[in-house]
Amino acid sequence: MGEETSHIHTDKSIVVLPFVNMSSDPDNEYFSDGITEEIINALTKIDGLKVIARTSSFAFKGKHVDVREIARQLDVSSVLEGSVRKVQSRVRITAQLINAADGTHFWSKNFDREIEDIFALQDEISLLIANQIRENFGHFNIQEQLVSEPTTNMKAYELFLKGHFYQLKWDADSIAEATKYYEAAVQLDPKFARAYYGLVQSYGLLAAWGYMPAEQGFEIAIRNFMIASDLDKSLPEYGQSFIGRTFWMEWDFKATYKQLIETLNLHPRFTDGLEAMAELLLSHGYFKEAEEYIQKAMKVDPLSANHYYTLSHIYYYQRHFDTALQLIEKALQINPDFVLARELRILCLIWLNKEDEFVQAIVNTPNPEVKQIYFNVRNKGLKTLPEATLKSWESTAEDKRQMVPYELFILANTEHQLEAIELLSKYITQKRGQIINFRQDPSLETLHKFDAFGTLHISNFVLEEEIKHVPAKEKNTESEFPEQDKQLEKLVNFIETEQPFLNAQLSLRTLAEMLNLHPNKLSYLINEKTGMNFNEFINQFRLVHFKQLATDSKNAHLTILGMAYESGFNSKTVFNAYFKKAEGITPGNWLKNSKG
Known part of the structure; x- marks a missing residue:
């Protein structure tokens, strides 16, 4: 059982810190990161065990922070840390489970195996960790197996881990690099579903961000999605990819909701699914329900800049701009390079008429002149635009890489509201993600008086109607233990x-x-x-x-x-x-x- 220690906390919770790459080759970092994430994913399958999500776990990568402080920030009772050494066809993993109350180890073990046994090893480690937490903190059920074998081809698996490593860098060049590894992985194993889902997400992002022709990128993404879904619909990536199409590309909100319910029933702590549900509800003005979902995500991923961004949006659309600004500042503390968060901060500063901070915020951002015009519209009484400006904006709808539709906001809040309705209609025809929340956006409230606004994309989703048809959860028979x-x-x-x-x-x-x-x-x-x-x-x-x-x-x-x-x-x-x-x-x- 290893060395025990007393515990102050009684909650069943853990953070798996990024395993240290102890290989002589620093390029093997992709492998140690991959092993860490696989163990996180395995433990997440256990109902009753709170497992901190990857984003918050990896926030401490390479940082020398006392495990007790990490546990305090993440509100967990135990911490797993370890290392991975990969040498040719062998892998050595060390793991230590630490009591967050006092920083002492209450379990540790070394594993030395052939890389061919990597999935069995991941399963063994995950089960041992789960059993230790249960013995020290209290009951939850543990499945017989937590890690299945996604591929029989180890080379394909290593290529997949490399692709995932690059994808999670979240910049265009890295995501393009990720597609090469995913493509190589499915070449070696044409039945490797997770690699196909990696291609779906990567090409979808490149197309959505304008780094490749949209039609081409989405066509490749959909083709890979069809292959992946035929292979395995049980993975959370299936729901994520399905929703990426129905929500952001097709605006089919009813289908999105049904898939999210199905995905979250299978994977209730899948943070991407919880965040997507919050975004869906937000787009329809269900603010209370949206916040409940994003708060669920934040419990297991408290250091996610994305979650703070979504929560900030919920308050922004309710015109609670001070609260929204505080939340978006937190998102930017976590990730100072989060471009969308910087843009939301600028909008908050405009609404709050914080001119000095606004002027500083727009430096080195795209189109600062247009942002300044919107500030003047909101706070300095600007109501009419020069004809030359209106003329130059006639092709605005063709700019697919625009993050915030400032021109639309300006038109909607000046004497050019008919032009605003026309531009908004074009955006909706294109199903632009930037204006998916158009009915809740305070910058477009002035357009509500037009009959044409009411007829712009009638949603097929009504929460009250959908709730009636959600299947009841199966009765828990645990309490009937005879x-x-x-x-x-x-x-x-x-x-x-x-x-x-x-x-x-x-x-x-x-x-x-x-x-x-x-x-x-x-x-x-x-x-x-x-x-x-x-x-x-x-x-x-x-x-x-x-x-x-x-x-x-x-x-x-x-x-x-x-x-x-x-x-x-x-x-x-x-x-x-x-x-x-x-x-x-x-x-x-x-x-x-x-x-x-």
Whole structure:
């Protein structure tokens, strides 16, 4: 079981920090990052275990921050850290599970395997970690397997990890590089679904951002999506790719909602899905519901600049500009290069008439002159534009790389509102993502009075109607575990008679095997009927045994620590902490009193 320690926190939560690349080749960083993310994804499958998402975990990559401070920021009770050394066909992984309360290790292990066994190794590590957390913090069910084999071709898998590594850099050149690795991966394994989904996302981003012809990029993305969906619809990437098409490309909001419900039922803590649901609800003015979804995402990904950006938008569209500005400042603290966040900050400054900050904010940004015009419209009474300006804006709708439609906002808030309706209509025909929230945008409120505004893209989604048709969740039968009192009595009798607690390496799984009981059932029984986690439950028997040894005059020659080890404790720290918690005094003082 490894070294134990006492725990202050009782919540079942973990952050997996980026594993350190210990290979001689620094280019193997893609592999250590990939292993980290695979373990995060595996642990995320366990219902009842809070697992911090990749974005927040990787925020600490390469930083020397005390694990207790990391745990405090992320609100977790345990931290996993480790390293990966890849040498030719072998991989060595070390992992340590750390108690966030005091920074001590309560489990560590080294693994040395052939790279061909990498998926089995990921599964083994994930299951061991999950069992340790359960034994120390309390019950949750653990599946028999957490990691499946996505491909039988290890070279294809390594190419996929390289592609994913570049994709997550989130710049055009890196994403273009990612497509090369994904393409090479599917060449080696034409049934590798995750690599196809990587192509879907990469080409979709390149097309949406204007770094390749939109029709070409989306056509490649859709072609790969059709292949990937035929191979595996159970992956969260399926829902993400499906929604990328129905929401952003087609504005089919009803289909988007149905797919999101299906995806989140399968993967309830899939942060991209939670954020997409928030965006869908936001676009229809369901602000309260949108915030509930983004807050769920932020619980497991509290350092995501994207989530702060979405939450800021929710307040911005409700005209709570001060709150929106505070949230967008937080997003930019996390990621100062987040261009969309910088643009939302500029809009907040315009609405709040913070001229000095606005002037500084637009320096070195695209089209500062147009932003200045909108500031003057909102705050300095500008109502009419020169004819030359209007003429120069006639082709504005053709600029596909425009992040914020400032020209539209200016037209809508001056004497040129008919031109604004015409431009907005063009954007909607193009289904431009920048104006998907047009009905909620405060900069377009002046257009609501026009009949034509009301007829611009009638959505097929009404939340109240869709909620009626959401399937009810299956009833949880866990609480119906039969004859719990008899099972507990049998368990206690077995422990007192057979004394398995004397084995310092006793685990919940090995005890379950002795009792011919599933570990999930044993874990639930102990937690439900005693209110204790596994280690607390077992340590109470060890404590009783220690007292018996300590008060027996035959053992006067033994030290306190020696008797603790004889009782099954394998750590001085955990023995002293547990004893003082249970008895209110130190073992030494207790022994003096008992002899007094």
